[in-house]
Structures are given as C-alpha cells and as structure tokens.
Amino acid sequence: MIDxxxxxxxxxxxxxxxxxxxxxxxxxxxxxxxxxxLPETLTEKTGPVFGHxxxxxxxxxxxxxxxxxxxxxxxxxxxxxxxxxxRPVRGALVEVWQANASGRYLHKVDIHDAPLDPHFSGAxxxxxxxxxxxxxxxxxxxxxxxxxxSNAWRPAHIHFSLFGAGILSRLVTQxxxxxxxxxxxxxxxxxxxxxxxxxxxxxxxxxxxSEPNYALAYAWDIVLRGRSETPFVEARR
Amino acid sequence: MTxxxxxxxxxSQTVGPFFxxxxxxxxxxxxxxxxxxxxxxxxxxRVLDRDGIPVPDAVLEFWAPHLTVSSSxxxxxxxxxxxxxxxxxxxxxxxxxxxxxxxxxxxxxxAPHMLVLVFARGLLRHxxxxxxxxxxxxxxxxxxxxEIPAERRATLIARLENSYQWDVHLQGPNETVFFAx
Numbered sequence: 001m002i003d004x005x006x007x008x009x010x011x012x013x014x015x016x017x018x019x020x021x022x023x024x025x026x027x028x029x030x031x032x033x034x035x036x037x038l039p040e041t042l043t044e045k046t047g048p049v050f051g052h053x054x055x056x057x058x059x060x061x062x063x064x065x066x067x068x069x070x071x072x073x074x075x076x077x078x079x080x081x082x083x084x085x086x087r088p089v090r091g092a093l094v095e096v097w098q099a100n101a102s103g104r105y106l107h108k109v110d111i112h113d114a115p116l117d118p119h120f121s122g123a124x125x126x127x128x129x130x131x132x133x134x135x136x137x138x139x140x141x142x143x144x145x146x147x148x149x150s151n152a153w154r155p156a157h158i159h160f161s162l163f164g165a166g167i168l169s170r171l172v173t174q175x176x177x178x179x180x181x182x183x184x185x186x187x188x189x190x191x192x193x194x195x196x197x198x199x200x201x202x203x204x205x206x207x208x209x210s211e212p213n214y215a216l217a218y219a220w221d222i223v224l225r226g227r228s229e230t231p232f233v234e235a236r237r
Numbered sequence: 238m239t240x241x242x243x244x245x246x247x248x249s250q251t252v253g254p255f256f257x258x259x260x261x262x263x264x265x266x267x268x269x270x271x272x273x274x275x276x277x278x279x280x281x282x283r284v285l286d287r288d289g290i291p292v293p294d295a296v297l298e299f300w301a302p303h304l305t306v307s308s309s310x311x312x313x314x315x316x317x318x319x320x321x322x323x324x325x326x327x328x329x330x331x332x333x334x335x336x337x338x339x340x341x342x343x344x345x346x347x348a349p350h351m352l353v354l355v356f357a358r359g360l361l362r363h364x365x366x367x368x369x370x371x372x373x374x375x376x377x378x379x380x381x382x383x384e385i386p387a388e389r390r391a392t393l394i395a396r397l398e399n400s401y402q403w404d405v406h407l408q409g410p411n412e413t414v415f416f417a418x
Binding site for chain 2: 004006007008009010011014015016017018020023025026027028029030031032033035036037038039041042043044045046047048049050051053054082083084085086095096097099105106107109110121122123124125157159161167168170171172173174188189191192197198200201222223224225227
C-alpha cells in the first residue's frame, strides 16, 4: 500500500449516494464498482485560482444583463464560503445559473411550456472577498416540471458551482428557498440522507439585507471540503 | 480547533441538464494553444452510460498542478485547468500542455497524469478520476496505477492515436475507475 494519506471521504449521510434510484437519471449513469482510495498527492492538494479578470460588468446582477427589467420577484442572494474549520475561502470563483421567474431555462433542451424572458438569461459569477463573501442580485426562480416521475416538479433553486483552495474542494450544488413545499417531494433534494445536511442547502430569509420597497434578501453560507493545515496563522479575523 | 467544531461540507447536487447557461462561458475563455506548440496534447473521447449510450450533457474538468508555474499574475487563466463539455453525441475534446511527472511525497515520481472531474445530469456528486498517457514509460511504476486492479487499469490510460483517445464509462462492464471522496 502507498504510505500516503488518502483523500478523505465524506461523513456518511451528508452527501448523496452516486446511485439513487428515485432519481431515475442516476440509475445508468452512476458507478457501481467500488470507488478506489486515492492518495493525496500534489495533484490533489492544489487547484486552479481564478482572478478578477474573469468577472465582467453585471456578472453579479442578473437583472441588469439584457437592457431591461426581467419579470419576477427581484431578490438579493448573499453568503459566505467557508472551509471545514470555518475560515473564509477568499478569492473563490462562484458560478450560478437558474431558471427565470416562470420556471424556464434559456437552454435548447428545456421544453417546458413557460415563457422565456428577453431580459433574463440566468447566469452569473463572482469572486469571494477577503471574508469569503459573495453576493448577487437576481430574480427568484420558479418551480418547473420535469420527467422523473408523474407530476414531478423541481422546487425553486439556484445552481451553484464553487472552486475552493484545492481541486478537492470543488463543489456543484443547488441553493433552495425556505418554506418551499416541493422540497420534501423532490428526489434530488432528498438524495442527501441526513435531514440536517438537506436543511443546510436551504437559504434563509434575511430581512437585515433586504431593501425596503425594493427587494428581499436570502442568505446562504457554503462549506467547502478542506481545512487549513496551519490553524493558528489566520491573520485577518 | 477541535474536531467538534469542524463544519460539515455542503451537500453536492447534480449539475443538471442546463449547466451550459452557467458553465460554458469558461470554455470559450480558455486561452487557445497554438496547434504546433511544443508539448501541446489533445484528449478526445466520449462519455458513455451503462448501456453504452453517449452522454450529451456532461462537463469534464482537467487539472494538472505543475502547469500553473507558467501562469503569472492574479488575473491569468489557470494554465493547469481545462473545462470541456460533451456534444450531442457524447464527444468531448480538450487541448492542454502535456503534464510533467510530479513528485510523490516519499521521493518517488508519479507518471504524468491529469485529475479529471466528471459532472453530468444523473450524477448527484461529481466523479473523480485520472487520465494517464499510454506512451509514458513511467506508467508501469506509478504508485496510483499500481494500486488499481490490473484488469481495470486501462480505463485510466489514454491511447495514442492522432490525438489521445480516452472514453469515460460511467457504469457497465468497462466502468472507468473512479476515486472515493
């Protein structure tokens, strides 16, 4: 055996199984042979760093990208990206995409009979600041039907893609909204066995950051895999 | 910090079928490599499901750390990183600089390889694998490859034709070796 530490595996229940039959698409697309332990080498301990040069005007304002106001409920979304020690993940690239207020994606394979919005394409990106914070303005996405089972509807969600300190911190997930009755019916949401872990995918209404007479705000913190190897050199907290 | 105060990483969810909206821009912004550039390699392949059906909605991300040595400044595109997506026939291709051998901590070298992350509709968590290159003499001695059952090892090695050919089998008799995370 290789005398190196292997890549740590998730705490049981806190991540979805690869093979989760209630989500039909997973049945023929998920591995069935045993996963192999991988030593943590230089390849695994490093990862890409994206600079601010990647970010363009209005990448953090999905309501201002197409020359007019999109239809729907304007919202702010913000939060912090943290590592497993609770330290901010700085300079992390956060990519988001979502359906419009009618529950329709601007994508050729979305055949849901709901209107597209010429003022909304539903994509954004940002880089976290020194406190690990991100924020953007958007439209609250609508629920939409999908073909998984009879009368299947996805709860409203925003897709998130994140890069952390190393490639193993990589995370693609979905942010949900509080009080959405579709969540308990959704096999993608329910693919995470642990109830607390599911709950942590739900944002919270944040009245402190809401703007009176303008828009509500939702807060959602994200924890990426990985921890600082040198716990006491944190300089800026 | 004590173990008790450790935060639990946020759960993964599928990239879904509409990821191009949010992820495709980066493919277009990857600096092009001159076709004749020394050390340029191209990896082509398909992503296939249990039944050999091409997967037209997969994203692959390739990472090789040593390449970032040549990138400088905070606004540079990370040279060791490539993102690509499959087309309607499940085909992908990616051009990159040939990775160098990278050290193991115990002084041995690893054969040149790239770490590969696979995202797709149907994958609730992304998959982690590696691609090696069949014309690299170091493969036989590579510590990671050696740990993989011999009959599955070939799933991680790209064949050299005009370009490197490497298919990803998500499931089935030729299932690619994926690593635990």
